[in-house]
Amino acid sequence: MSETAERTRINVIDPGSGSLQGWFVLEAATRYLEQAAYINGFDKRSVNTLSTDAHQTLYRTKRGRWVLSCWTDWQNDIPTYEFVDEDTAKRWLILNDEDAAVEEHFGPMDEESGPNLGGRPAIGPKIPGFPVPQALLERVDDYAKGEGISRNEAMRRLMERGLESPPVA
Known part of the structure; x- marks a missing residue:
């Protein structure tokens, strides 16, 4: 992380190789905070990690890239930043009740989503406009x-x- 008087540059490192993948300016990005749920009326757990100590934050950079930050409450732990694809970002936003952000970046949300628990399974792709006398x-x-x-x-x-x-x- 590099700081100047007006901006903080965040380096995005590939978790597998440790190589620099890019960077973004923190103050220019939109930040989405995770939701948390209380259990036992006392512990607050992340809906993403299901942990009381490990957390996530999603960023959308000024140029439209998605970055997932993983961090913990542990002393001396350093947050990580990783570029993620649009499907991952959309799922994260939905899980964290960021419906307005989903609609802003991905269009209107369906009224319902989930596995097809009934009906006939798809056999293959449809052939639209197949004229038959x-x-x-x-x-x-x-x-x-x-x-x-x-x-x-x-x-x-x-x-x-x-x-x-x-x-x-």
Whole structure:
């Protein structure tokens, strides 16, 4: 950390190699503080580290990079600073109830998010704008009805069957 009269330069070091990755000016960055929750009515734990002593702060630099600072309450411990990607920064902001920052930097938040606990799993990518003549679509629907399957399943089966057949000369 280098300090002048008006600014503090923070060096960002790669935790694996120990090499300098870059730096930022602390006073020019936006700081997001972690949230903490009380347990047992006494201990306050970080929602990020689940520890009473280890903490995190997220910064957005003047040029739009995300930096995660990890620090502890332990004497003589030195904070670390690491560049993180946008997905990591977004998850950190959501976990720490920084919804306004999420919307500012990543757009509107969904009303709900989480694993899909029901419904049919995705089979593969969709093919948007795949035109099918009406007469052919009716034949596919007739096949699907006869097999007791959905139109999509019928199309998958018919495509597989077509690809497994020897080419017509």
